[in-house]
Amino acid sequence: MFSKTLENCTVLSGGEEYDSITFDENIISLGGKEKGNQVLDMNGAVIVPGFVDSHMHLYSTALKLMTQDLDGLSRREVLLKLTGAKPNQNGWVVSRGWDESLWKKQEFLTPDEISNGNPVLAIRVDGHMAVLNKKGIMESIGLGLHVESDGVIKEGELDKLMSRIKPSSDINEAIMRAEEYCLSQGITSISDIETPDLLADYRKMQHKLRIVFNPIGLHRMGFNTGDLVSENLYMGHVKLFADGSVGARTAVMSDGYRDSDASPSLVYSDSQLEALYSEIISSGNDVMTHAIGDVAIDQVIRTTKKFDKGRLKIEHNEFVLPLRTEMEEKGMVVSMQPNFLRWSFKGGMYERRLGSGYIGLNNRFGSLLKNGVKVAFGSDSMPVGPMYGINLAMKPPTSGQKISFDQAIKCYTENSAYALHLEGITGMLEPGKKSDIVALDRNDLSVLKTYFEGVEKYSSH
Numbered sequence: 001m002f003s004k005t006l007e008n009c010t011v012l013s014g015g016e017e018y019d020s021i022t023f024d025e026n027i028i029s030l031g032g033k034e035k036g037n038q039v040l041d042m043n044g045a046v047i048v049p050g051f052v053d054s055h056m057h058l059y060s061t062a063l064k065l066m067t068q069d070l071d072g073l074s075r076r077e078v079l080l081k082l083t084g085a086k087p088n089q090n091g092w093v094v095s096r097g098w099d100e101s102l103w104k105k106q107e108f109l110t111p112d113e114i115s116n117g118n119p120v121l122a123i124r125v126d127g128h129m130a131v132l133n134k135k136g137i138m139e140s141i142g143l144g145l146h147v148e149s150d151g152v153i154k155e156g157e158l159d160k161l162m163s164r165i166k167p168s169s170d171i172n173e174a175i176m177r178a179e180e181y182c183l184s185q186g187i188t189s190i191s192d193i194e195t196p197d198l199l200a201d202y203r204k205m206q207h208k209l210r211i212v213f214n215p216i217g218l219h220r221m222g223f224n225t226g227d228l229v230s231e232n233l234y235m236g237h238v239k240l241f242a243d244g245s246v247g248a249r250t251a252v253m254s255d256g257y258r259d260s261d262a263s264p265s266l267v268y269s270d271s272q273l274e275a276l277y278s279e280i281i282s283s284g285n286d287v288m289t290h291a292i293g294d295v296a297i298d299q300v301i302r303t304t305k306k307f308d309k310g311r312l313k314i315e316h317n318e319f320v321l322p323l324r325t326e327m328e329e330k331g332m333v334v335s336m337q338p339n340f341l342r343w344s345f346k347g348g349m350y351e352r353r354l355g356s357g358y359i360g361l362n363n364r365f366g367s368l369l370k371n372g373v374k375v376a377f378g379s380d381s382m383p384v385g386p387m388y389g390i391n392l393a394m395k396p397p398t399s400g401q402k403i404s405f406d407q408a409i410k411c412y413t414e415n416s417a418y419a420l421h422l423e424g425i426t427g428m429l430e431p432g433k434k435s436d437i438v439a440l441d442r443n444d445l446s447v448l449k450t451y452f453e454g455v456e457k458y459s460s461h
């Protein structure tokens with residue numbers, strides 16, 4: 001393969017800085033004298049490893065690119081968009097991303113105010129709940145699903161509805177668009193959490209980046225964690241849920257909620273969760289478990305402690321109170337989302353739901369890293385794009401939790417690669433690793449170029 005040298009740049013590698021990098025499919029040298037066949041003047045760019053998103057949903061990202069994105073809009077704008085929205089091939093309007101915590105009237109949408117002649121499913125930004133319009137309620141009930149009195153549909157019922165009404169148009173094309181979008185954000189590997197049926201579709205595709213596929217729930221997939229399933233497609237962890245989200249008031253917190261008398265319970269009892277871990281681990285797979293509330297996190301740590309094998313992950317790990325040394329001792333990997341700091345500021349959603357005492361107690365990246373916990377960063381597709389989360393982690397609501405640019409990059413590359421069992425392949429810029437390389441503008445840190453295994457897959461101009 002044709003080799004390249006990027007020069008006039010700052011290459012960040014394992015705490016060191018170099019002024020050039022030479023590579024073909026693999027990295028050849030850093031700051032070396034030999035030059036590649038092609039030499040590029042990078043005009044002072046910052047060169048980092050390709051980002052590894054440790055928790056995302058490629059298919060919902062694809063849907064988001066195909067359906068209406070309501071993220072960041074005011075209540076009025078959301079309602080206007082829903083009114084004018086056209087249905088998909090299944091006759092449904094599916095929109096996602098509304099976030100009432102940004103609105104003056106901080107209340108969920110209601111069925112009555114969504115006027116559209118078609119059934120409408122409006123999914124909240126966290127993906128754990130949605131509101132239906134009246135027609136949507138009728139159709140959902142007709143499908144045998146449970147809808148709450150205020151038109152809200154949550155968690156498992158929402159997943160069932162989604163699998164019935166997803167646009168049957170070309171999944172391949174949608175996924176390819178989402179992969180290209182990831183590359184434009186500097187992402188070269190992802191940990192993709194999906195319903196197991198999607199694996200068959202994924203296996204037929206030519207992926208543009210590295211995908212680690214994590215099926216939701218215990219299913220016989222025929223592959224073990226770490227297996228290469230097809231080109232650029234690996235088997236990941238089996239995904240379980242211990243609780244839900246703070247936004248949907250389904251995260252299990254020991255103090256409950258301040259703004260509601262909701263009292264969600266854990267998805268599994270201790271013995272059920274342990275039995276699931278046992279079965280998954282003994283069949284050659286690792287487990288990743290969603291846990292956001294402190295009660296759920298405690299349960300996952302308690303369960304993990306009973307197993308010696310595997311690279312077991314906690315997903316989100318938001319309200320870990322107090323910091324648990326077991327995480328370090330057991331070599332647990334925590335996969336967290338700096339993006340979620342968007343709800344952590346004073347007056348933000350976490351304070352309203354849980355009280356001001358919780359402001360400094362969620363997403364404590366500074367404390368976790370200081371305690372030697374391996375923190376992997378991911379976006380949870382809210383939104384996809386590492387720089388959004390990295391900027392928040394560098395300027396968090398609680399100054400004591402601030403982390404440096406270098407630390408944030410390490411979480412989003414080296415640590416995430418480890419979480420995905422990809423540390424032998426990517427996550428660091430060192431000779432021998434695959435040339436997954438991102439060039440960032442030195443002023444605004446926007447993505448200038450993305451190389452995947454040495455091939456330029458994105459350029460900003």
Ligand SMILES: [Zn+2]
Binds near residue numbers: 055057193
């Ligand atoms: Zn997720």
